[in-house]
Amino acid sequence: MVKAAEDDGITTLIHKSGTRVERVLLAPLDRFPAARKAGAFPTWTLSAAQKDFGTLITRAASGEPQVLRRNSTPLAVLLPADPNELALSPDTAAPAGVASAGGAVSRQPTPTRERGRRLATLGDAIGAVLATGSTPGLSFGLARLDEATGGLHPGRLVLVAAEPQVGGSLIGLAAARTALTDNARVLYAASGPSSADITRRIIAAEAGGDYARLKTGVLTEDEQQVVERLRHAPLLIDDGSDLTAEAIADTAPLADHLALVVVDRLQRAHNPRLPLSGEHLPKASQILRELARAQNVPVLAVLDTADPAIVNLLDADVILTLTNTHGQQTTTVTVAERDLGIIATTSLLPDLAHARFLDTTANTVTAPPTVTGANAPAEELPVAVGTAADRELADAALPFTSGAVKGLPAEATRLLAALRSALDGAHVKDLDDLHAPLTELAAAGLQMPDSAEGRRLAAALHAYNTPAPASAGAPGPAPAAASTPTGAVNAPVAEDGDEAERDNDDGLVPGDEEDEPEGAVFPALRILKESVARSKMHPIPVIRMEERGSGPWPLISEDMDGEPGWVHPDVTSTRVAHVRNGKRVRRDQLEVPATFGDGLMCLIDRNGSFPSACSAVPLAPNKLLHTGPLDAFDRSQAGIYQISIPEWTYPGMPHPLGRLAERPDDQGRVWVTTPHIKMLERLHRDGHLTDPVTIHDSWTGKANESLFKPFYQATKEARTELIQAGGEPYKNYKTRLSIALRLLWPKRPESRSPFWRPDWRMSMVAEASVRHWTIAFKAVQAGHALIALRNVDAALFWVPDKTAPDTYRIGTGFGEVKAKFIQPGTFIPEGDD
Secondary structure, eight states: OHHHHHHHOOOEEEEEOSSSOEEEEEEEGGGSGGGGSTTSSOEEEHHHHHHTHHHHHHHHHTTOOEEEEETTEEEEEEEESSTTTSOOOHHHHSOOOEEEOOSSOSSOOOOBOSSOOOOOOHHHHHHHHHHHHTSOOBOOSOHHHHHHHOOBOTTOEEEEEEOTTSOHHHHHHHHHHHHHHTTOEEEEEESSSOHHHHHHHHHHHHHTOOHHHHTTTOOOHHHHHHHHHHTTOOEEEEOOTTOOHHHHHHHGGGSTTEEEEEEEEEBSSOBTTBSSBGGGHHHHHHHHHHHHHHHTOOEEEEESOOOHHHHTTSOOSEEEEEEEOTTOSSEEEEEEETTTEEEEEEEEEEEGGGTEEEEOSSOOOBOOOOOOSTTSOOOOOOSSSSOHHHHHHHHHHHHHHTTSSOOSOHHHHHHHHHHHHHHHTTOHHHHHHHHHHHHHHHHTOOOOOSSHHHHHHHHHHHHHTSOOOGGGOSOOOOOTTSOOOTTOTTSOOOGGGOSOOBTTBOOOOTTTTSOOOTTOSOOHHHHHHHHHHTOTTOOOOBOOGGGTTSTTGGGOOGGGGOOOEEEOTTSEEEEEEEEETTEEEEEEEEEOOGGGOSOEEEEEEESSHHHHHTTSOOBOSSOOEEOOSBSSOOTTEEEEEEEEOOOOOOTTSOOTTGGGGGOOOTTSEEEEEHHHHHHHHHHHHTTSSSSOOOEEEEEEEEOBSOTTHHHHHHHHHHHHHHHHHOHHHHHHHHHHHHHHHHTTSOOSTTOOOSOBOHHHHHHHHHHHHHHHHHHHHHHHHTTOEEEEEETTTEEEEEESSSOOOTTSOBSSSTTOEEEEEEOTTSEESOOOO
């Protein structure tokens, strides 16, 4: 019954028999919004309510509502069915089902419907739409914006997403001013601006007065007239410091004939004085959306960021994203709907001196063309960048990249989608980077579907692979011999993304940050996002752009992975030129001296080093705070630490900090992540380090080791299935896995990744490096001869026969390894340039 109330809005009528018949309603919260207010009524967890359900029915029947909750979240409410006991709306009292509760309730009663849910025929629905279609939504007061959105419609939550100083609040003010012009009642919930701020902005916008001057209290004659006109306007302002979404939902029903609710604003950064901030935003948006439906009014909420990672967490029906481009005088408004994506864009002219936006003189509303099927016309792409072959290939690929037509390998679809993104955004550098892999794709001879779309794409690929005449005057695709960036169709794919990376290269291409399409073999990015969202610590997945240049973030580098690049000092390593699949790669040839005895080399290759590390990597889900020098490492915290490089003298084993130990600052110090601190502490405790770790500086937060664990579990299960299948599905799995983990720290400023946490990324890589080093160290302690240790997955031992060190488990699963035995004098088959 609770699930029916929560998910479907069903109200159930319950009878309890006894000395007298007691009747109550188990109702959804939108039938009685006051139930959401903390402490207003008795609340019960579902398990407690199930045990004492009979008592709760008696109390509710006597007029005392009983709120049912899951943990701390209210779900439904028990209300008296007799309207004389508690004044409820007629809708609330309408029974939707009956259940018998007998005497003492030992199980949850099973509801039986007295009447079915109200169903509408398509004809009824068409009639209702046509009857209401002539009534436009409430105007924003800006013709271009009304044209792009259709106005503000009842029952919908509209989110205005804009960075500070772009003018998001002015959209809410414009809508409120327009409603007041029609004498419509507006509730303005101000979480941030005060009632005085709102009043001055309305006066400035209505009178065209100087907003800054109005703060002095000096009004012109025109402004005084505007004030008199507005004095009796039906605007209700709530600027209480403890303003919550629940309070707004409780207040709105008290305002008769309410036409609009404006919430200004939802604040991205947590502020203990402003409940509508930080981790409370997703729940607040759900409540505001329920309010819009329950009261049948538009609710417009202003958010102080346009970050997609935050916007996508909020439960809005319509999203207006405001952006300013350097050198342009207009503000671009992108209109997106919950289920459809972007439906239109328009431009407004900011008039911030008068606290308002103005319409641009020209009609600047544009809408993407409607694609109704595989044969729909392609979107018109800008001709400012790219060649004719680029644009024809992008147009021909649209049915496949949009999902309307299937039949291409996932990597080919991703590459073609990246081409469309580069052309659409006029990203010349990205386009240049894509030419080489696209040329290889065109030369690969992909099998196309036998359809008009398949034949057009095949022809476009053939034309793309045909060199343009010299007189064409435009650069053609790069030759196939050019270096292929990560993610190209024919490029070798590193095992689970464990190839070396550098500070200015994240190995990503445009389009990688988009969620995988439905039906993808392994939607790694979606799984990683869901894993983080499940945490009860309310993680902050994206650090704001303006914060990235200070605090701990400039201190983090790729060197913090601590990956080794070590060869035993008695072994001679020689670089050998080698070509694989037409590509130059690095091959090392090792000369092992006779002092090692007879034997051969055993190459250990760890499976899934990075995703395996996700099983328990210590991270700080929230922001890092400056905790300075520490007397000792606190295991309840995680972050980054500046330490002195400890002395390491153990024979036949590289330094535990890997290449990081070779890059100290002038004082012999380095910054490390939590996994390396924990390893050094353990080595000192076991007597392998003489001195304890000295922490000179630190940035830390409360630790959590399970943030990525659901991602690890899903990755492990998928690998078990896909490694048996092999081929394209397994290759796609590895590629998507690599992309998802790289997106934790995207390097391109224009990237729209749902993450920007370099500390998470480097802690995960460091955890993989620590595990790799630790198991190799155990093998050395057991008497095995390590001759090379590299990256997070490759170890080379000198063994007397074809037997791998018993500290490793041979297999295909996570935590297991593959072992290859190599005769002396041959090169090591590992290490792509």
